[in-house]
Amino acid sequence: MERAMPKDKTLFFCKECGTEVSKWQGQCPGCHAWNTLVEAPAGQAAKLATKAVSESRKRAAANTGLKKKPVTIRDVETAADARQSVGMEEFDRVLGGGIVPGSLILVGGDPGIGKSTLLLQTCRMLSGKGIRTLYVSGEESEKQIKLRADRIGEFEDGMLLFSETSMSSILEAVDEVSPSVLVVDSIQTVYEESIDAAPGSVSQVREITGTLLQLAKSRNITVFIVGHVTKEGNVAGPRMLEHMVDIVLYFEGDKTAMYRMLRGVKNRFGSTNEVGVFEMREKGLVEVPNPSEYLMAGRLEDEAGSVVVCTMEGSRAFLIEVQALVCRSSFPVPRRTAVGSDYNRVNLLMAVLEKRIGLTLGDCDAYVNVAGGMRITEPAIDLALVAALISSHTGRAFDPKMVFFGEVGLVGEVRAVSQAERRIAEAVKTGYTTIIMPESNRIAIEKAGGINLGGARLVGVKHIRELSQMNRE
Numbered sequence: 215m216e217r218a219m220p221k222d223k224t225l226f227f228c229k230e231c232g233t234e235v236s237k238w239q240g241q242c243p244g245c246h247a248w249n250t251l252v253e254a255p256a257g258q259a260a261k262l263a264t265k266a267v268s269e270s271r272k273r274a275a276a277n278t279g280l281k282k283k284p285v286t287i288r289d290v291e292t293a294a295d296a297r298q299s300v301g302m303e304e305f306d307r308v309l310g311g312g313i314v315p316g317s318l319i320l321v322g323g324d325p326g327i328g329k330s331t332l333l334l335q336t337c338r339m340l341s342g343k344g345i346r347t348l349y350v351s352g353e354e355s356e357k358q359i360k361l362r363a364d365r366i367g368e369f370e371d372g373m374l375l376f377s378e379t380s381m382s383s384i385l386e387a388v389d390e391v392s393p394s395v396l397v398v399d400s401i402q403t404v405y406e407e408s409i410d411a412a413p414g415s416v417s418q419v420r421e422i423t424g425t426l427l428q429l430a431k432s433r434n435i436t437v438f439i440v441g442h443v444t445k446e447g448n449v450a451g452p453r454m455l456e457h458m459v460d461i462v463l464y465f466e467g468d469k470t471a472m473y474r475m476l477r478g479v480k481n482r483f484g485s486t487n488e489v490g491v492f493e494m495r496e497k498g499l500v501e502v503p504n505p506s507e508y509l510m511a512g513r514l515e516d517e518a519g520s521v522v523v524c525t526m527e528g529s530r531a532f533l534i535e536v537q538a539l540v541c542r543s544s545f546p547v548p549r550r551t552a553v554g555s556d557y558n559r560v561n562l563l564m565a566v567l568e569k570r571i572g573l574t575l576g577d578c579d580a581y582v583n584v585a586g587g588m589r590i591t592e593p594a595i596d597l598a599l600v601a602a603l604i605s606s607h608t609g610r611a612f613d614p615k616m617v618f619f620g621e622v623g624l625v626g627e628v629r630a631v632s633q634a635e636r637r638i639a640e641a642v643k644t645g646y647t648t649i650i651m652p653e654s655n656r657i658a659i660e661k662a663g664g665i666n667l668g669g670a671r672l673v674g675v676k677h678i679r680e681l682s683q684m685n686r687e
């Protein structure tokens with residue numbers, strides 16, 4: 215039976231996140247923003263909260279769907295040949311082979327990571343090819359952008375700058391100059407006058423994105439949106455922005471390390487398993503076509519406690535140095551730290567080492583570090599962590615031309631990991647000669663007919679005991 219609701223009952227909903235509450239409060243219980251609750255008739259609060267997005271979707275649909283008729287799949291023309299290279303191979307790869315005209319691309323990342331630099335360079339490359347680009351910045355003045363641009367290089371006349379935050383002025387500018395590529399830096403600074411919320415709030419971001427979506431689809435303009443990532447790791451709070459755009463890319467990296475990684479999170483025109491690697495230099499971002507060599511630069515060979523792991527980022531393999539320092543503790547409770555790998559995992563592996571091969575680590579401090587500021591979360595790093603810990607504890611280095619990968623279980627067994635062939639290929643390509651890996655992976659490769667090793671050899675291990683033996687030899 216339906217419960218009758220009094221006609222005049224009202225609810226309160228948050229302008230920022232849409233949370234509904236029955237009583238007014240100063241702070242929204244959903245997103246903890248202050249003074250964002252507004253009153254609305256019951257049953258309409260949710261409607262009001264999602265109105266903006268449904269409206270902009272409707273508008274976009276009306277503009278894109280010129281002929282609404284079912285077609286056979288063979289008749290659908292693909293845009294593959296229409297892809298436009300952005301002039302940077304690393305960027306093109308993440309985009310799935312270049313930009314598809316009319317796509318909406320979100321580039322997210324922490325402040326200061328290099329998003330503006332990346333897009334300014336992209337605009338420079340594109341305008342250099344005669345493509346009209348408009349770079350709208352709500353964060354920096356034209357002078358500031360010019361200062362940055364001067365470091366990057368010469369710019370063509372086809373590249374236009376506009377320092378503006380009002381959406382209607384931006385639309386006017388687009389009308390006037392009709393660019394093929396538009397960059398909006400950043401979505402959090404642009405606002406629509408008709409929306410009663412601060413720039414960067416959910417309703418503003420949603421409305422602006424909706425308008426940009428419509429612009430992209432109706433006029434075939436490629437739109438890049440820059441979004442700062444909040445502490446929670448979301449672009450502008452909710453993930454709804456990601457649903458509205460065609461491509462979501464995250465630009466990340468350790469700010470203290472010089473390398474930057476552009477990662478595809480969503481791509482309606484290609485694979486998301488791609489990463490592009492860049493280095494931040496004096497003159498802007500430089501592509502790093504061979505990250506393994508780059509990340510291994512500066513490694514001291516023949517040092518105890520240093521080993522090399524082959525890890526995967528999407529479909530790309532990287533060789534990275536893993537270091538461990540194990541020493542006698544002078545603290546009542548031994549200290550342990552893990553940089554670039556999971557702290558609990560390191561503790562667990564140390565317990566496995568102690569229990570399964572009798573390594574006395576209980577009264578030792580242990581510091582583990584993944585060099586180059588990379589963060590490895592996949593379990594394939596286990597074997598390298600174990601090898602580094604053993605090597606530091608015994609003071610004996612492993613052969614510097616060894617690469618390790620494999621997951622380690624609680625009884626010390628070495629378990630298979632994914633994409634073993636790719637990892638091996640990367641190690642061989644970079645000049646490593648011995649690959650220490652799970653025996654089950656090695657057998658699988660052998661059964662499948664083997665792979666080209668170019669003189670390198672595969673050593674399958676079943677238990678971490680074998681590693682400790684290898685270290686003694």
Ligand code: TYD
Nearest residue numbers: 325326327328329330331365495496497498
């Ligand atoms: P920026 O593109 O402004 O970051 P975001 O737009 O993501 O906030 O990049 C900022 C950092 O990059 C800044 O700390 C300075 C550095 N940088 C260089 O090291 N070299 C350069 O040539 C440029 C343009 C920036």
Ligand code: MG
Nearest residue numbers: 329330353399
């Ligand atoms: Mg910026």
